[in-house]
Amino acid sequence: MKRIDFSLRCWTVLSTVFSIGLLFFLLGFVFIKAQGVISLNFLLAKPAGFPVGSAGGIWPAVIGSLLVTLIASFFATVLAFFTAVYSVFYCRHERIKLVINLIVQCIAGIPSIVLGLFGYAFLVIKLKLGLSILASGLTLAIMIFPFIQIRFQKLFLETNKQLLEASASLGINQSYTIINLLIPMYSKQILSIITLASGFAMGAAAPVMLTGCMMNAPVPKSIASPFMSLPYHLYVLIGQGISLENAYGTAFVLMILVLLLNLLAAVPTLLGMRGKR
Amino acid sequence: MKHHLILKDLSVAIGTMEVLKKINLAISEYKITAIIGPSGCGKTTLLRTINRLIEEEKQVRVSGEVLFEGESIYQKPLVKLRKDIGLVFQQPTPFPMSIYNNLAYALKYHGVRDKVSLDKTIEAKLRLCGLYEEVADHLTMSALKLSGGQQQRLCIARSLCVGPKILLMDEPCSSLDIHNTKIIEDLIVNLSRDYTIVIVTHNLQQAKRIADCTAFILGGKLMEMSNTEAFFTNPQAEETKQYLQGLFG
Numbered sequence: 001m002k003r004i005d006f007s008l009r010c011w012t013v014l015s016t017v018f019s020i021g022l023l024f025f026l027l028g029f030v031f032i033k034a035q036g037v038i039s040l041n042f043l044l045a046k047p048a049g050f051p052v053g054s055a056g057g058i059w060p061a062v063i064g065s066l067l068v069t070l071i072a073s074f075f076a077t078v079l080a081f082f083t084a085v086y087s088v089f090y091c092r093h094e095r096i097k098l099v100i101n102l103i104v105q106c107i108a109g110i111p112s113i114v115l116g117l118f119g120y121a122f123l124v125i126k127l128k129l130g131l132s133i134l135a136s137g138l139t140l141a142i143m144i145f146p147f148i149q150i151r152f153q154k155l156f157l158e159t160n161k162q163l164l165e166a167s168a169s170l171g172i173n174q175s176y177t178i179i180n181l182l183i184p185m186y187s188k189q190i191l192s193i194i195t196l197a198s199g200f201a202m203g204a205a206a207p208v209m210l211t212g213c214m215m216n217a218p219v220p221k222s223i224a225s226p227f228m229s230l231p232y233h234l235y236v237l238i239g240q241g242i243s244l245e246n247a248y249g250t251a252f253v254l255m256i257l258v259l260l261l262n263l264l265a266a267v268p269t270l271l272g273m274r275g276k277r
Numbered sequence: 278m279k280h281h282l283i284l285k286d287l288s289v290a291i292g293t294m295e296v297l298k299k300i301n302l303a304i305s306e307y308k309i310t311a312i313i314g315p316s317g318c319g320k321t322t323l324l325r326t327i328n329r330l331i332e333e334e335k336q337v338r339v340s341g342e343v344l345f346e347g348e349s350i351y352q353k354p355l356v357k358l359r360k361d362i363g364l365v366f367q368q369p370t371p372f373p374m375s376i377y378n379n380l381a382y383a384l385k386y387h388g389v390r391d392k393v394s395l396d397k398t399i400e401a402k403l404r405l406c407g408l409y410e411e412v413a414d415h416l417t418m419s420a421l422k423l424s425g426g427q428q429q430r431l432c433i434a435r436s437l438c439v440g441p442k443i444l445l446m447d448e449p450c451s452s453l454d455i456h457n458t459k460i461i462e463d464l465i466v467n468l469s470r471d472y473t474i475v476i477v478t479h480n481l482q483q484a485k486r487i488a489d490c491t492a493f494i495l496g497g498k499l500m501e502m503s504n505t506e507a508f509f510t511n512p513q514a515e516e517t518k519q520y521l522q523g524l525f526g
Contacts, residue, residue: 160370162366162368162370163370163372165330165333165364165366165370166366166370166372166432167372168330168333168359169328169330169359169363169364169366169436170359170360170363170383170386170435170436170438170439171356171357171358171359171360171361171386171387171439172356172359172382172383172386173356176386180382180385180386181372181374181382184374185372185373185374
Protein backbone atom coordinates (compact mmCIF):
# COMPACT_ATOMS: atom_id res chain seq x y z
CA MET A 1 0.00 0.00 0.00
CA LYS A 2 2.80 2.35 0.97
CA ARG A 3 4.52 1.72 -2.31
CA ILE A 4 1.42 2.54 -4.34
CA ASP A 5 0.93 5.69 -2.31
CA PHE A 6 4.51 6.74 -2.95
CA SER A 7 4.46 6.09 -6.68
CA LEU A 8 1.08 7.77 -7.05
CA ARG A 9 2.42 10.81 -5.29
CA CYS A 10 5.52 10.85 -7.49
CA TRP A 11 3.38 10.56 -10.57
CA THR A 12 1.15 13.49 -9.57
CA VAL A 13 4.16 15.70 -8.86
CA LEU A 14 5.82 14.67 -12.13
CA SER A 15 2.69 15.36 -14.15
CA THR A 16 2.31 18.79 -12.58
CA VAL A 17 5.95 19.68 -13.16
CA PHE A 18 5.67 18.41 -16.72
CA SER A 19 2.61 20.50 -17.57
CA ILE A 20 4.08 23.64 -16.07
CA GLY A 21 7.35 22.91 -17.87
CA LEU A 22 5.49 22.44 -21.13
CA LEU A 23 4.02 25.94 -20.95
CA PHE A 24 7.40 27.54 -20.34
CA PHE A 25 9.04 25.40 -23.01
CA LEU A 26 6.40 26.39 -25.56
CA LEU A 27 6.66 30.07 -24.70
CA GLY A 28 10.44 29.94 -24.73
CA PHE A 29 10.55 28.02 -27.99
CA VAL A 30 8.25 30.46 -29.78
CA PHE A 31 10.06 33.41 -28.27
CA ILE A 32 13.47 32.23 -29.44
CA LYS A 33 12.17 31.58 -32.96
CA ALA A 34 10.48 34.98 -33.02
CA GLN A 35 13.32 36.90 -31.41
CA GLY A 36 14.44 38.43 -34.69
CA VAL A 37 11.13 40.09 -35.53
CA ILE A 38 9.64 40.99 -32.14
CA SER A 39 9.74 44.76 -31.75
CA LEU A 40 7.34 47.56 -31.04
CA ASN A 41 7.32 48.30 -34.73
CA PHE A 42 6.25 44.73 -35.56
CA LEU A 43 3.35 45.09 -33.14
CA LEU A 44 2.23 48.52 -34.32
CA ALA A 45 2.85 48.42 -38.08
CA LYS A 46 0.58 47.30 -40.91
CA PRO A 47 1.52 44.14 -42.80
CA ALA A 48 3.60 44.99 -45.85
CA GLY A 49 5.83 43.43 -48.52
CA PHE A 50 4.97 41.10 -51.36
CA PRO A 51 3.37 38.67 -50.72
CA VAL A 52 1.71 40.73 -48.02
CA GLY A 53 2.88 39.70 -44.54
CA SER A 54 6.44 39.02 -45.55
CA ALA A 55 7.34 42.39 -44.05
CA GLY A 56 5.72 44.94 -41.76
CA GLY A 57 3.71 44.16 -38.65
CA ILE A 58 0.43 42.85 -37.28
CA TRP A 59 -1.41 45.84 -35.78
CA PRO A 60 -4.70 45.40 -37.73
CA ALA A 61 -4.75 41.72 -36.69
CA VAL A 62 -4.27 42.60 -33.01
CA ILE A 63 -7.16 45.09 -33.11
CA GLY A 64 -9.30 42.74 -35.21
CA SER A 65 -8.75 39.85 -32.79
CA LEU A 66 -9.57 42.00 -29.76
CA LEU A 67 -12.75 43.38 -31.35
CA VAL A 68 -14.08 40.05 -32.55
CA THR A 69 -13.38 38.54 -29.12
CA LEU A 70 -15.26 41.36 -27.43
CA ILE A 71 -18.32 40.83 -29.61
CA ALA A 72 -18.21 37.07 -29.18
CA SER A 73 -17.88 37.32 -25.39
CA PHE A 74 -20.73 39.81 -25.14
CA PHE A 75 -23.28 37.78 -27.12
CA ALA A 76 -22.20 34.44 -25.67
CA THR A 77 -22.36 35.76 -22.10
CA VAL A 78 -25.84 37.19 -22.46
CA LEU A 79 -27.16 33.99 -24.00
CA ALA A 80 -25.32 31.71 -21.58
CA PHE A 81 -26.36 33.68 -18.52
CA PHE A 82 -30.06 33.53 -19.25
CA THR A 83 -29.97 29.89 -20.32
CA ALA A 84 -28.18 28.94 -17.11
CA VAL A 85 -30.56 31.00 -14.97
CA TYR A 86 -33.55 29.43 -16.69
CA SER A 87 -32.32 25.89 -16.29
CA VAL A 88 -31.28 26.31 -12.65
CA PHE A 89 -33.93 28.63 -11.21
CA TYR A 90 -37.00 28.67 -13.40
CA CYS A 91 -37.23 25.31 -15.14
CA ARG A 92 -39.43 23.00 -13.08
CA HIS A 93 -39.21 19.90 -15.30
CA GLU A 94 -36.25 17.60 -15.01
CA ARG A 95 -36.76 16.48 -18.58
CA ILE A 96 -36.46 19.96 -20.03
CA LYS A 97 -33.31 20.51 -17.98
CA LEU A 98 -31.90 17.30 -19.38
CA VAL A 99 -32.70 18.38 -22.93
CA ILE A 100 -31.07 21.78 -22.36
CA ASN A 101 -27.91 20.14 -21.03
CA LEU A 102 -27.85 17.72 -23.92
CA ILE A 103 -28.21 20.49 -26.51
CA VAL A 104 -25.53 22.62 -24.88
CA GLN A 105 -23.17 19.66 -24.89
CA CYS A 106 -23.96 19.02 -28.54
CA ILE A 107 -23.11 22.62 -29.38
CA ALA A 108 -19.84 22.17 -27.50
CA GLY A 109 -19.12 19.20 -29.73
CA ILE A 110 -19.61 20.98 -33.07
CA PRO A 111 -16.27 21.18 -34.91
CA SER A 112 -15.24 24.81 -35.19
CA ILE A 113 -14.81 24.64 -38.97
CA VAL A 114 -18.44 23.50 -39.26
CA LEU A 115 -19.43 26.53 -37.20
CA GLY A 116 -17.45 28.61 -39.68
CA LEU A 117 -19.39 27.09 -42.56
CA PHE A 118 -22.67 27.74 -40.78
CA GLY A 119 -21.63 31.31 -40.06
CA TYR A 120 -20.83 31.82 -43.71
CA ALA A 121 -24.03 30.26 -45.05
CA PHE A 122 -26.41 31.67 -42.47
CA LEU A 123 -24.99 34.90 -41.06
CA VAL A 124 -22.94 36.16 -43.97
CA ILE A 125 -25.18 35.11 -46.88
CA LYS A 126 -28.69 34.53 -45.55
CA LEU A 127 -28.81 37.32 -42.96
CA LYS A 128 -26.72 39.52 -45.26
CA LEU A 129 -24.26 40.50 -42.54
CA GLY A 130 -21.50 40.22 -45.13
CA LEU A 131 -17.94 39.26 -44.37
CA SER A 132 -17.64 41.26 -41.17
CA ILE A 133 -16.48 41.38 -37.58
CA LEU A 134 -20.11 41.01 -36.51
CA ALA A 135 -20.60 37.76 -38.47
CA SER A 136 -17.32 36.37 -37.14
CA GLY A 137 -18.08 37.51 -33.60
CA LEU A 138 -21.48 35.81 -33.66
CA THR A 139 -19.96 32.60 -35.01
CA LEU A 140 -17.36 32.64 -32.26
CA ALA A 141 -20.12 33.37 -29.76
CA ILE A 142 -21.79 30.08 -30.68
CA MET A 143 -18.48 28.35 -30.12
CA ILE A 144 -17.85 29.74 -26.62
CA PHE A 145 -21.51 29.74 -25.54
CA PRO A 146 -21.40 26.18 -24.13
CA PHE A 147 -18.10 26.90 -22.39
CA ILE A 148 -19.72 29.79 -20.50
CA GLN A 149 -23.16 28.22 -20.03
CA ILE A 150 -21.84 25.02 -18.45
CA ARG A 151 -19.68 26.98 -16.01
CA PHE A 152 -22.45 29.44 -15.08
CA GLN A 153 -24.83 26.56 -14.53
CA LYS A 154 -22.35 24.78 -12.28
CA LEU A 155 -21.80 28.00 -10.34
CA PHE A 156 -25.52 28.55 -9.78
CA LEU A 157 -26.15 24.91 -8.88
CA GLU A 158 -23.56 25.15 -6.14
CA THR A 159 -25.38 28.05 -4.48
CA ASN A 160 -26.17 27.37 -0.86
CA LYS A 161 -29.87 26.53 -0.98
CA GLN A 162 -30.42 28.14 2.39
CA LEU A 163 -29.46 31.55 1.08
CA LEU A 164 -32.09 31.27 -1.64
CA GLU A 165 -34.65 30.08 0.89
CA ALA A 166 -33.73 32.89 3.27
CA SER A 167 -34.33 35.36 0.48
CA ALA A 168 -37.63 33.70 -0.46
CA SER A 169 -38.68 33.78 3.21
CA LEU A 170 -38.38 37.56 3.15
CA GLY A 171 -41.16 37.60 0.58
CA ILE A 172 -38.69 38.36 -2.19
CA ASN A 173 -39.21 37.04 -5.71
CA GLN A 174 -36.67 35.14 -7.72
CA SER A 175 -35.64 37.80 -10.20
CA TYR A 176 -34.76 40.26 -7.42
CA THR A 177 -32.81 37.51 -5.65
CA ILE A 178 -30.87 36.72 -8.82
CA ILE A 179 -30.09 40.34 -9.64
CA ASN A 180 -29.35 41.63 -6.16
CA LEU A 181 -28.00 38.60 -4.33
CA LEU A 182 -26.55 36.09 -6.78
CA ILE A 183 -24.92 38.36 -9.36
CA PRO A 184 -23.05 40.49 -6.79
CA MET A 185 -22.14 37.33 -4.88
CA TYR A 186 -20.70 35.67 -7.98
CA SER A 187 -19.35 38.75 -9.76
CA LYS A 188 -15.73 37.58 -9.45
CA GLN A 189 -16.43 34.09 -10.73
CA ILE A 190 -18.63 35.41 -13.55
CA LEU A 191 -15.88 37.78 -14.70
CA SER A 192 -13.30 34.97 -14.53
CA ILE A 193 -15.43 32.66 -16.65
CA ILE A 194 -16.05 35.35 -19.29
CA THR A 195 -12.36 36.21 -19.46
CA LEU A 196 -11.33 32.57 -19.83
CA ALA A 197 -13.88 32.14 -22.60
CA SER A 198 -12.57 35.20 -24.43
CA GLY A 199 -9.11 33.65 -24.40
CA PHE A 200 -10.63 30.58 -26.01
CA ALA A 201 -12.38 32.71 -28.66
CA MET A 202 -9.30 34.78 -29.42
CA GLY A 203 -7.24 31.75 -30.37
CA ALA A 204 -9.73 30.23 -32.81
CA ALA A 205 -9.05 30.50 -36.53
CA ALA A 206 -11.61 28.19 -38.14
CA PRO A 207 -14.82 30.05 -37.22
CA VAL A 208 -13.49 33.41 -38.41
CA MET A 209 -11.72 32.42 -41.64
CA LEU A 210 -14.95 31.90 -43.58
CA THR A 211 -16.95 34.68 -42.00
CA GLY A 212 -15.03 37.91 -42.32
CA CYS A 213 -11.37 37.39 -41.73
CA MET A 214 -9.02 38.61 -44.50
CA MET A 215 -5.45 38.02 -45.49
CA ASN A 216 -4.95 41.73 -45.53
CA ALA A 217 -7.27 44.42 -44.23
CA PRO A 218 -6.87 47.79 -42.55
CA VAL A 219 -7.79 48.38 -38.89
CA PRO A 220 -11.59 47.91 -39.04
CA LYS A 221 -13.73 51.06 -39.07
CA SER A 222 -16.95 49.42 -37.87
CA ILE A 223 -18.32 46.03 -36.91
CA ALA A 224 -19.56 45.65 -40.48
CA SER A 225 -16.02 45.75 -41.91
CA PRO A 226 -13.91 42.74 -42.74
CA PHE A 227 -10.86 42.43 -40.51
CA MET A 228 -7.62 40.59 -39.79
CA SER A 229 -7.19 38.20 -36.91
CA LEU A 230 -4.03 36.86 -35.32
CA PRO A 231 -4.70 33.11 -35.60
CA TYR A 232 -5.77 33.39 -39.24
CA HIS A 233 -2.81 35.64 -40.07
CA LEU A 234 -0.55 33.03 -38.50
CA TYR A 235 -2.23 30.31 -40.55
CA VAL A 236 -1.77 32.23 -43.79
CA LEU A 237 1.85 33.10 -43.07
CA ILE A 238 2.74 29.47 -42.53
CA GLY A 239 0.28 27.85 -44.92
CA GLN A 240 1.41 29.90 -47.88
CA GLY A 241 5.03 29.85 -46.83
CA ILE A 242 5.15 33.64 -46.67
CA SER A 243 7.36 34.19 -43.65
CA LEU A 244 8.15 31.66 -40.97
CA GLU A 245 9.75 34.28 -38.75
CA ASN A 246 6.76 36.60 -38.88
CA ALA A 247 4.53 33.62 -38.17
CA TYR A 248 6.46 32.96 -34.94
CA GLY A 249 6.23 36.63 -34.09
CA THR A 250 2.47 36.52 -34.57
CA ALA A 251 2.25 33.33 -32.54
CA PHE A 252 4.19 34.93 -29.72
CA VAL A 253 1.90 37.98 -29.59
CA LEU A 254 -1.20 35.75 -29.71
CA MET A 255 0.11 33.57 -26.90
CA ILE A 256 0.93 36.56 -24.75
CA LEU A 257 -2.56 38.03 -25.30
CA VAL A 258 -4.28 34.74 -24.41
CA LEU A 259 -1.99 34.29 -21.40
CA LEU A 260 -2.74 37.81 -20.25
CA LEU A 261 -6.46 37.10 -20.51
CA ASN A 262 -6.02 33.93 -18.45
CA LEU A 263 -4.00 35.79 -15.85
CA LEU A 264 -6.65 38.49 -15.80
CA ALA A 265 -9.23 35.80 -15.12
CA ALA A 266 -7.25 34.74 -12.06
CA VAL A 267 -6.92 38.26 -10.64
CA PRO A 268 -10.35 38.43 -8.94
CA THR A 269 -9.74 35.08 -7.25
CA LEU A 270 -6.30 36.16 -6.09
CA LEU A 271 -7.71 39.41 -4.72
CA GLY A 272 -10.47 37.46 -2.99
CA MET A 273 -7.87 35.25 -1.31
CA ARG A 274 -6.07 38.26 0.05
CA GLY A 275 -9.33 39.66 1.39
CA LYS A 276 -10.11 36.48 3.27
CA ARG A 277 -6.83 36.27 5.10
CA MET B 278 -57.61 35.24 22.67
CA LYS B 279 -57.43 35.38 18.89
CA HIS B 280 -56.05 32.54 16.84
CA HIS B 281 -53.55 33.87 14.35
CA LEU B 282 -52.88 30.64 12.57
CA ILE B 283 -55.05 27.56 12.39
CA LEU B 284 -53.99 24.21 10.98
CA LYS B 285 -56.81 21.84 10.04
CA ASP B 286 -56.11 18.20 9.24
CA LEU B 287 -52.80 19.17 7.74
CA SER B 288 -50.96 16.27 6.11
CA VAL B 289 -47.74 16.50 4.17
CA ALA B 290 -46.10 13.74 2.17
CA ILE B 291 -42.72 13.97 0.49
CA GLY B 292 -42.34 11.23 -2.09
CA THR B 293 -43.78 8.12 -0.50
CA MET B 294 -43.06 9.25 3.04
CA GLU B 295 -45.84 10.73 5.12
CA VAL B 296 -44.12 13.42 7.14
CA LEU B 297 -47.10 15.05 8.82
CA LYS B 298 -50.35 13.28 9.59
CA LYS B 299 -53.57 15.21 10.15
CA ILE B 300 -52.19 17.95 12.34
CA ASN B 301 -54.76 20.19 14.05
CA LEU B 302 -53.23 23.17 15.75
CA ALA B 303 -54.28 26.70 16.68
CA ILE B 304 -51.64 29.32 17.29
CA SER B 305 -52.60 32.32 19.40
CA GLU B 306 -51.75 35.88 18.60
CA TYR B 307 -48.76 37.48 20.38
CA LYS B 308 -47.81 34.25 22.10
CA ILE B 309 -44.77 32.06 21.82
CA THR B 310 -45.72 28.58 20.73
CA ALA B 311 -42.99 25.98 21.02
CA ILE B 312 -43.06 22.85 18.93
CA ILE B 313 -41.00 20.03 20.37
CA GLY B 314 -40.30 16.47 19.37
CA PRO B 315 -37.47 14.12 18.48
CA SER B 316 -35.46 14.74 15.33
CA GLY B 317 -37.15 13.70 12.14
CA CYS B 318 -40.65 14.00 13.58
CA GLY B 319 -41.68 16.69 11.09
CA LYS B 320 -41.19 19.89 13.11
CA THR B 321 -39.23 21.66 10.41
CA THR B 322 -41.58 20.43 7.69
CA LEU B 323 -44.44 21.96 9.64
CA LEU B 324 -42.81 25.39 9.60
CA ARG B 325 -41.88 25.08 5.94
CA THR B 326 -45.45 24.17 5.08
CA ILE B 327 -46.78 27.27 6.84
CA ASN B 328 -44.75 29.70 4.72
CA ARG B 329 -45.01 27.41 1.69
CA LEU B 330 -41.27 26.93 1.34
CA ILE B 331 -42.02 23.21 1.22
CA GLU B 332 -43.23 23.62 -2.35
CA GLU B 333 -39.68 24.29 -3.51
CA GLU B 334 -39.01 20.61 -2.91
CA LYS B 335 -39.90 17.82 -5.28
CA GLN B 336 -42.86 15.47 -5.03
CA VAL B 337 -44.56 17.21 -2.17
CA ARG B 338 -48.25 16.69 -1.48
CA VAL B 339 -50.01 18.86 1.03
CA SER B 340 -53.58 18.26 2.10
CA GLY B 341 -55.73 19.91 4.73
CA GLU B 342 -55.95 23.58 5.50
CA VAL B 343 -53.75 26.31 6.92
CA LEU B 344 -55.65 29.46 7.81
CA PHE B 345 -53.74 32.66 8.38
CA GLU B 346 -55.93 35.42 9.81
CA GLY B 347 -58.93 33.34 8.83
CA GLU B 348 -57.90 32.99 5.20
CA SER B 349 -56.28 30.02 3.50
CA ILE B 350 -52.57 30.55 2.84
CA TYR B 351 -53.15 29.34 -0.71
CA GLN B 352 -55.46 32.29 -1.40
CA LYS B 353 -52.71 34.82 -0.89
CA PRO B 354 -49.96 35.69 -3.35
CA LEU B 355 -46.88 33.72 -2.33
CA VAL B 356 -44.67 36.78 -1.94
CA LYS B 357 -47.22 38.52 0.29
CA LEU B 358 -47.64 35.40 2.44
CA ARG B 359 -43.92 35.09 3.04
CA LYS B 360 -43.71 38.79 3.85
CA ASP B 361 -46.34 38.24 6.55
CA ILE B 362 -44.89 34.99 7.83
CA GLY B 363 -41.13 35.23 8.29
CA LEU B 364 -38.83 32.26 8.83
CA VAL B 365 -35.54 32.19 10.72
CA PHE B 366 -33.37 29.19 9.96
CA GLN B 367 -31.41 26.85 12.16
CA GLN B 368 -28.08 27.93 10.69
CA PRO B 369 -27.64 31.70 10.43
CA THR B 370 -28.01 32.73 6.78
CA PRO B 371 -26.39 36.14 6.40
CA PHE B 372 -26.02 37.21 2.77
CA PRO B 373 -22.43 37.76 1.61
CA MET B 374 -22.72 41.54 1.72
CA SER B 375 -22.36 44.28 4.32
CA ILE B 376 -24.42 44.29 7.52
CA TYR B 377 -26.29 47.37 6.28
CA ASN B 378 -27.02 45.85 2.89
CA ASN B 379 -28.29 42.63 4.46
CA LEU B 380 -31.17 44.63 5.87
CA ALA B 381 -31.44 47.13 3.02
CA TYR B 382 -31.72 44.23 0.54
CA ALA B 383 -35.12 43.23 1.91
CA LEU B 384 -36.31 46.77 2.60
CA LYS B 385 -35.55 48.02 -0.91
CA TYR B 386 -37.49 45.16 -2.44
CA HIS B 387 -40.52 46.07 -0.37
CA GLY B 388 -40.40 49.66 -1.53
CA VAL B 389 -38.31 51.52 1.05
CA ARG B 390 -35.89 53.45 -1.10
CA ASP B 391 -34.92 56.79 0.40
CA LYS B 392 -31.77 56.82 2.49
CA VAL B 393 -33.36 58.45 5.55
CA SER B 394 -36.10 55.87 6.06
CA LEU B 395 -33.71 53.04 5.23
CA ASP B 396 -31.27 54.24 7.88
CA LYS B 397 -34.07 54.74 10.37
CA THR B 398 -35.62 51.29 9.92
CA ILE B 399 -32.27 49.53 9.89
CA GLU B 400 -31.18 51.22 13.09
CA ALA B 401 -34.51 50.46 14.76
CA LYS B 402 -34.45 46.76 13.85
CA LEU B 403 -30.81 46.37 14.84
CA ARG B 404 -31.58 48.03 18.18
CA LEU B 405 -34.58 45.77 18.68
CA CYS B 406 -32.29 42.76 18.24
CA GLY B 407 -29.68 44.26 20.56
CA LEU B 408 -27.15 44.38 17.78
CA TYR B 409 -26.93 48.10 17.12
CA GLU B 410 -24.39 48.97 19.81
CA GLU B 411 -22.17 46.10 18.70
CA VAL B 412 -22.11 46.92 15.00
CA ALA B 413 -22.94 50.65 14.77
CA ASP B 414 -19.40 51.52 13.70
CA HIS B 415 -19.09 48.58 11.32
CA LEU B 416 -22.26 48.73 9.25
CA THR B 417 -20.25 48.44 6.04
CA MET B 418 -18.39 45.38 7.29
CA SER B 419 -19.22 42.03 5.70
CA ALA B 420 -21.93 40.26 7.66
CA LEU B 421 -19.95 37.03 7.30
CA LYS B 422 -17.38 38.43 9.74
CA LEU B 423 -19.90 38.56 12.59
CA SER B 424 -19.94 35.82 15.22
CA GLY B 425 -22.55 33.06 14.98
CA GLY B 426 -24.80 34.64 17.58
CA GLN B 427 -24.55 38.06 15.96
CA GLN B 428 -25.30 36.55 12.56
CA GLN B 429 -28.43 34.91 13.91
CA ARG B 430 -29.60 38.19 15.45
CA LEU B 431 -28.89 39.92 12.16
CA CYS B 432 -31.06 37.33 10.41
CA ILE B 433 -33.86 37.95 12.90
CA ALA B 434 -33.49 41.71 12.36
CA ARG B 435 -33.63 41.11 8.61
CA SER B 436 -36.82 39.11 8.95
CA LEU B 437 -38.36 41.87 11.07
CA CYS B 438 -37.45 44.51 8.47
CA VAL B 439 -40.15 43.37 6.07
CA GLY B 440 -42.80 43.69 8.78
CA PRO B 441 -43.99 40.13 9.36
CA LYS B 442 -46.97 39.34 11.57
CA ILE B 443 -45.79 35.86 12.45
CA LEU B 444 -42.20 34.80 12.97
CA LEU B 445 -41.39 31.13 12.50
CA MET B 446 -38.10 30.02 14.03
CA ASP B 447 -36.48 26.71 13.24
CA GLU B 448 -34.20 25.83 16.17
CA PRO B 449 -32.64 29.30 16.05
CA CYS B 450 -30.25 28.58 18.92
CA SER B 451 -29.10 25.09 18.10
CA SER B 452 -25.79 26.21 16.62
CA LEU B 453 -25.07 28.74 19.37
CA ASP B 454 -23.42 28.65 22.79
CA ILE B 455 -25.26 29.23 26.08
CA HIS B 456 -24.47 32.93 26.22
CA ASN B 457 -25.82 33.64 22.76
CA THR B 458 -28.79 31.34 23.36
CA LYS B 459 -29.72 33.43 26.39
CA ILE B 460 -29.51 36.65 24.36
CA ILE B 461 -31.71 35.25 21.62
CA GLU B 462 -34.22 33.79 24.08
CA ASP B 463 -34.58 37.18 25.76
CA LEU B 464 -35.01 38.72 22.34
CA ILE B 465 -37.75 36.25 21.43
CA VAL B 466 -39.64 36.99 24.65
CA ASN B 467 -39.36 40.70 23.87
CA LEU B 468 -40.55 40.23 20.32
CA SER B 469 -43.63 38.29 21.40
CA ARG B 470 -45.22 41.57 22.48
CA ASP B 471 -45.52 42.58 18.84
CA TYR B 472 -45.25 39.35 16.91
CA THR B 473 -46.75 35.90 17.04
CA ILE B 474 -43.89 33.45 17.38
CA VAL B 475 -43.70 29.76 16.55
CA ILE B 476 -40.42 28.21 17.59
CA VAL B 477 -39.28 24.71 16.83
CA THR B 478 -36.82 23.41 19.38
CA HIS B 479 -35.40 20.12 20.54
CA ASN B 480 -34.39 21.76 23.77
CA LEU B 481 -37.09 21.04 26.34
CA GLN B 482 -35.65 23.56 28.80
CA GLN B 483 -35.85 26.25 26.18
CA ALA B 484 -39.53 25.55 25.56
CA LYS B 485 -40.09 25.63 29.33
CA ARG B 486 -38.25 28.93 29.72
CA ILE B 487 -39.84 30.98 26.96
CA ALA B 488 -42.95 29.39 25.49
CA ASP B 489 -46.53 30.23 26.40
CA CYS B 490 -47.85 27.10 24.71
CA THR B 491 -46.08 23.89 23.85
CA ALA B 492 -46.98 21.30 21.26
CA PHE B 493 -45.44 17.85 21.05
CA ILE B 494 -45.12 16.11 17.71
CA LEU B 495 -44.13 12.48 17.39
CA GLY B 496 -43.85 10.57 14.14
CA GLY B 497 -45.73 13.29 12.27
CA LYS B 498 -48.67 13.30 14.66
CA LEU B 499 -49.56 15.99 17.12
CA MET B 500 -49.59 14.19 20.48
CA GLU B 501 -50.48 17.01 22.78
CA MET B 502 -50.73 20.75 23.03
CA SER B 503 -51.45 22.91 26.04
CA ASN B 504 -50.06 25.91 27.85
CA THR B 505 -46.46 25.35 28.78
CA GLU B 506 -46.89 25.06 32.52
CA ALA B 507 -49.61 22.44 32.28
CA PHE B 508 -47.69 20.68 29.53
CA PHE B 509 -44.61 20.15 31.64
CA THR B 510 -46.27 19.58 35.03
CA ASN B 511 -49.20 17.52 33.96
CA PRO B 512 -48.78 15.92 30.55
CA GLN B 513 -51.82 13.96 29.39
CA ALA B 514 -50.53 11.59 26.72
CA GLU B 515 -48.41 8.63 27.70
CA GLU B 516 -45.87 9.39 24.93
CA THR B 517 -45.44 12.95 26.20
CA LYS B 518 -44.69 11.68 29.71
CA GLN B 519 -42.08 9.31 28.39
CA TYR B 520 -40.52 11.98 26.15
CA LEU B 521 -40.33 14.47 29.01
CA GLN B 522 -38.69 11.86 31.19
CA GLY B 523 -36.10 11.38 28.50
CA LEU B 524 -37.07 7.79 27.76
CA PHE B 525 -36.64 8.43 24.03
CA GLY B 526 -35.63 11.38 21.93
